[in-house]
Amino acid sequence: xxxxxxxxxxxxxxxxxxxxxxxxxxxxxxxxxxxxxxxxxxxxxxxxxxxxxxxxxxxxxxxxxxxxxxxxxxxxxxxxxxxxxxxxxxxxxxxxxxxxxxxxxxxxxxxxxxxxxxxxxxxxxxxxxxxxxxxxxxxxxxxxxxxxxxxxxxxxxxxxxxxxxxxxxxxxxxxxxxxxxxxxxxxxxxxxxxxxxxxxxxxxxxxxxxxxxxxxxxxxxxxxxxxxxxxxxxxxxxxxxxxxxxxxxxxxxxxxxxxxxxxxxxxxxxxxxxxxxxx
Amino acid sequence: xxxxxxxxxxxxxxxxxxxxxxxxxxxxxxxxxxxxxxxxxxxxxxxxxxxxxxxxxxxxxxxxxxxxxxxxxxxxxxxxxxxxxxxxxxxxxxxxxxxxxxxxxxxxxxxxxxxxxxxxxxxxxxxxxxxxxxxxxxxxxxxxxxxxxxxxxxxxxxxxxxxxxxxxxxxxxxxxxxxxxxxxxxxxxxxxxxxxxxxxxxxxxxxxxxxxxxxxxxxxxxxxxxxxxxxxxxxxxxxxxxxxxxxxxxxxxxxxxxxxxxxxxxxxxxxxxxxxxxxxxxxxxxxxxxxxxxxxxxxxxxxxxxxxxxxxxxxxx
Numbered sequence: 001x002x003x004x005x006x007x008x009x010x011x012x013x014x015x016x017x018x019x020x021x022x023x024x025x026x027x028x029x030x031x032x033x034x035x036x037x038x039x040x041x042x043x044x045x046x047x048x049x050x051x052x053x054x055x056x057x058x059x060x061x062x063x064x065x066x067x068x069x070x071x072x073x074x075x076x077x078x079x080x081x082x083x084x085x086x087x088x089x090x091x092x093x094x095x096x097x098x099x100x101x102x103x104x105x106x107x108x109x110x111x112x113x114x115x116x117x118x119x120x121x122x123x124x125x126x127x128x129x130x131x132x133x134x135x136x137x138x139x140x141x142x143x144x145x146x147x148x149x150x151x152x153x154x155x156x157x158x159x160x161x162x163x164x165x166x167x168x169x170x171x172x173x174x175x176x177x178x179x180x181x182x183x184x185x186x187x188x189x190x191x192x193x194x195x196x197x198x199x200x201x202x203x204x205x206x207x208x209x210x211x212x213x214x215x216x217x218x219x220x221x222x223x224x225x226x227x228x229x230x231x232x233x234x235x236x237x238x239x240x241x242x243x244x245x246x247x248x249x250x251x252x253x254x255x256x257x258x259x260x261x262x263x264x265x266x267x268x269x270x271x272x273x274x275x276x277x278x279x
Numbered sequence: 280x281x282x283x284x285x286x287x288x289x290x291x292x293x294x295x296x297x298x299x300x301x302x303x304x305x306x307x308x309x310x311x312x313x314x315x316x317x318x319x320x321x322x323x324x325x326x327x328x329x330x331x332x333x334x335x336x337x338x339x340x341x342x343x344x345x346x347x348x349x350x351x352x353x354x355x356x357x358x359x360x361x362x363x364x365x366x367x368x369x370x371x372x373x374x375x376x377x378x379x380x381x382x383x384x385x386x387x388x389x390x391x392x393x394x395x396x397x398x399x400x401x402x403x404x405x406x407x408x409x410x411x412x413x414x415x416x417x418x419x420x421x422x423x424x425x426x427x428x429x430x431x432x433x434x435x436x437x438x439x440x441x442x443x444x445x446x447x448x449x450x451x452x453x454x455x456x457x458x459x460x461x462x463x464x465x466x467x468x469x470x471x472x473x474x475x476x477x478x479x480x481x482x483x484x485x486x487x488x489x490x491x492x493x494x495x496x497x498x499x500x501x502x503x504x505x506x507x508x509x510x511x512x513x514x515x516x517x518x519x520x521x522x523x524x525x526x527x528x529x530x531x532x533x534x535x536x537x538x539x540x541x542x543x544x545x546x547x548x549x550x551x552x553x554x555x556x557x558x559x560x561x562x563x564x565x566x567x568x569x570x571x572x573x574x575x576x577x578x579x580x581x582x583x584x585x586x587x588x589x590x591x592x593x594x595x596x
Contacts, residue, residue, distance in 0.1 A: 036483070067419075067469030068524070077520045081470065083477035128531070195523075213527075 006178055012150050013184055014191050019149060020095045021052035022108055029053065029091055033084065043087070044076040051111045051138050052145060056090055057082065058135070059192040069193035073132045104148065106235025111138050113233035116273055117224035120265045124258055127216075136201035136217050137224045143184030143202075144169070144237060151177075162238045169237035170206060182206050208248045219248035227262070233270050289315040290407075295325050295351065296340035296369070301392070305338065308400050320344070322351045329355060333364050336407060341370045349384070356385040365410045367403060369394070417491035419465055420472040428490035428498050432567050435486075435500070439562040442486055443506035443591075446555045446574040447475060447513070449495040450582070451535075454547035455524075458535050467524050467550065468495060474520065475499055478513040503558055510554050510589035517552045518587050525549065553581040554589035 028046050032038045047053045054075055061078040062069050072078050079087055097104070118137030122130035148155045154176060161172040173180045182203055189199035201217035204210050205225055211218035222245060228234065229241045236242075249259070289312055296302055297320045306316055317334070319325040322343045329337070337355065341348040348368050355361045368386040375391060388406045390399055415424040423431075435442055449471060456464035472489075475497050479487045484502040491497055501509050522530045529535050535547045555577035557570045564570055573592055581590045 040481075066473065068466040071466065071470075071523050072520075073523070074520075077523065080477060080516050080520065081473040083473070083480060 009151065009177060009179070010187055013143075013146055014187055016146050016150050016188075018093065018095060019052050019056065019146065020097045021050055022102070022105060023096045025050035025053060026091065026094060026096065033088055033091065040079045041076065044079050047079070048075050048115065048134065048138060049112055051108065051142055053090075053094065054135065054138055055142055055188075055192075056094065057087070058139075058194055058198070060086065060090060062193040062195065064193070070195050073135055073195040073198045074129070075135060076131070104145065107141060107144060107237060109234025110228055110236045111141055111234070112273060113228035113231070113270060114138065114140055114221070114224045116269045117227045117262075117266055118220050120269060121220050121224055121252075121254070121262050124261050124265065125220075125252060125254060127220075132197060133201075133217065133220050133224075136198050136221050139198060140185070140202050140205045140221050140225055141181060141236060142188065143181030146188060147173075147177075147181060147184055159237075166240070167238070168240045168242060170242070172238075180206070206242065208245060209251070216252060219252050222248045223252075223254070227266060231266065231270055233273075285313050289313055290336060291315055291317070291334040292336035292338065293317050293319065293325055293329065293334045294338050295319045295322055295343060295348075296338075297321070297342075297344055298340060301340070301369075304394075304396070305399070308396060322346045326351075326354065329364075330361070333361050336365045336367070336403065338367045338369065338403070341368055341374065352384070352386045363410065363414050365403075365406050367406055417493065419468060420491045422472055422476070422489055422491035422497075424490065425492060428492065429567060431488055431490070431500065432570055436559060436562075436564050436567060436570075440486070440559070441503050441561070442500050442559050443503050444557045444559070444570055444574070445499045445501070445506065445510065445589075446557070446571075446578065447471075447497040447499065448553055448578070450551045450553055450585075450587075451547045452495040452550055454535050454537065454545075455550055458529075458537055459526075463524070467521070470520060470524060471495070471497065471517065471552070474516050475513060478509060478516060481512070482509050503560060506556055506558075507589075507591060510556065510591075513554065514552055514587040514589065521550050548585060551585075551587035553578060553584075553587070555581055556589060556591040558592050 025046055029043060032043055032046060047057060057075055057078045058072065060066075061072045061081050066081065072081065082090075115134040115138035119130045119134035122133035127133060157176055158169065158172045161167070161176060162169055165172075167175075170180045170182070182205060185205075186199070186203035188194075189202060197214040197217045200211040200214040201221045204218040205221040208215065208218035208222040225236075226242060226244050229236060249255075254262075292314050294302060294305055294316045296318075302318050306318075308314075314336070317325075317328075322339070323345045333355075339348040339351055343351065348370075352366050352368055355364060355366060366386045368384070368389045369392050370389050372391045372393075387410060388402055390402055411426070412423075415426040416422065417424050432444065449467070452464070452467065455467060472491060476489050479489050479499045479501060482501055482505040484505055486500055486502055488500040489497065490499070499509075525535075529549075533549060535549075537545055537547070539545050555574045557564070557573045557577070559570075577590045577592055581588055
């Protein structure tokens with residue numbers, strides 16, 4: 001992979017304008033917004049079931065026009081700061097995936113699963129902002145969505161490669177593109193002024209110990225991603241479980257007992273989530 | 280809109296033109312109670328008065344016996360103290376096709392001659408309204424500033440409307456600014472402005488107004504029956520969001536630690552909001568100044584509390 005091609009791919013990825021999403025959450029948010037009695041909390045709760053809408057909301061609130069780039073990593077806070085008008089505008093301007101890409105529904109479930117897992121881990125470890133860990137988990141595979149939209153000719157090749165060689169999606173990306181979705185995440189986070197905790201978590205979820213400032217965030221997302229795969233909740237693009245780094249658990253102080261608590265909480269959370277799945 | 284601008288009496292306007300027919304035409308557009316024209320047939324005659332006692336509006340012909348309209352406009356607009364004068368230049372129709380560089384024209388708007396009366400009227404009124412909006416707006420948050428705030432309060436007192444006026448300021452903003460610098464301070468103010476605007480807007484009732492007095496002082500207005508719920512919501516939202524504006528270490532600790540001028544260690548809690556609410560009930564407020572006087576009394580009470588809080592003026596109307 002030459003440097004020139006990488007730069008060209010990066011340019012195409014960052015040129016993303018109207019990232020589409022799946023219809024369910026979009027419809028639900030639209031319905032909620034028509035009711036003047038709807039609270040910000042209700043809308044935030046639904047939006048956290050959609051990685052694309054969540055990313056759009058965070059991108060908007062962290063854009064320089066609002067005057068505090070890189071500060072907001074909570075969907076609820078973002079909605080308060082943007083206000084109904086702006087959120088409505090975002091919803092109206094979001095389109096729905098065409099049929100071909102509906103096959104990505106599994107990735108939406110996987111992302112919601114990872115968000116739930118990260119939130120549970122953060123809660124059990126007594127972290128201050130479990131919601132923000134959940135957001136990091138929700139967005140950890142955003143790079144896959146953006147690449148699928150911006151580099152459509154690559155997607156079928158990637159899928160074929162994953163099937164033919166039974167490798168992970170990440171390995172396929174690296175062999176075909178020269179970079180993985182974790183790198184795409186880093187580009188997007190920088191380009192969209194996402195806060196450093198979210199940025200590091202999604203850029204380093206496959207090698208969490210390399211994260212410099214928010215190592216804990218990266219470790220939580222790393223474990224959350226792994227557990228979601230183990231539970232086979234949703235689909236991350238391949239049938240493999242990503243390489244697990246046991247040091248991540250050590251760094252977080254997540255011992256056997258705490259892990260068991262996480263697993264118990266997750267079984268319940270996943271069951272519940274399967275009932276209200278939007279994809 | 281022109282009604283608002285002329286509430287305190289007719290608007291003073293200068294009309295500079297040597298064309299008598301044009302002058303008569305302009306003078307016939309608004310009644311004297313609305314705009315009072317002072318007419319000059321030469322620029323030289325107007326300049327001194329313009330500088331010593333500037334009008335709200337200056338309309339000038341492009342061609343004057345002693346200088347061009349452009350030169351006159353530049354003379355006025357290049358001084359910051361006169362930039363609030365709304366300036367409209369009247370150009371011959373050919374000027375439109377002469378290929379001039381419009382970005383160098385310092386007037387606030389232009390009208391082509393011969394003019395159509397309705398268009399002239401619309402242009403002037405729009406220019407006046409735009410000038411008030413943009414000049415008064417706070418340069419950071421773009422919320423309406425003092426002139427608009429005072430006008431709003433005066434209007435509503437005069438019309439004997441019931442309303443509640445919230446005076447919001449941030450506690451420990453100075454400590455934040457001192458530690459993180461004014462750019463980070465501006466971030467916090469932008470956040471506060473959005474929280475106030477969106478919270479006030481989230482309550483129905485028609486009357487919702489937010490202004491930025493300056494620095495960390497804001498004002499909002501709401502109907503009497505929603506103000507308490509609005510204060511609670513505003514405080515809850517601000518308190519939830521404000522930690523994100525601190526560095527991880529301070530956020531974790533929940534305070535800023537810094538040295539004061541004598542080198543002693545001081546601890547400042549995270550920023551919070553104090554809200555003093557003044558009520559106008561059955562015309563209980565007699566005057567604008569009364570509102571701010573009551574507010575500063577209430578502020579003292581609100582400030583006794585360390586955390587975010589609000590105090591509502593409970594005196595019967």
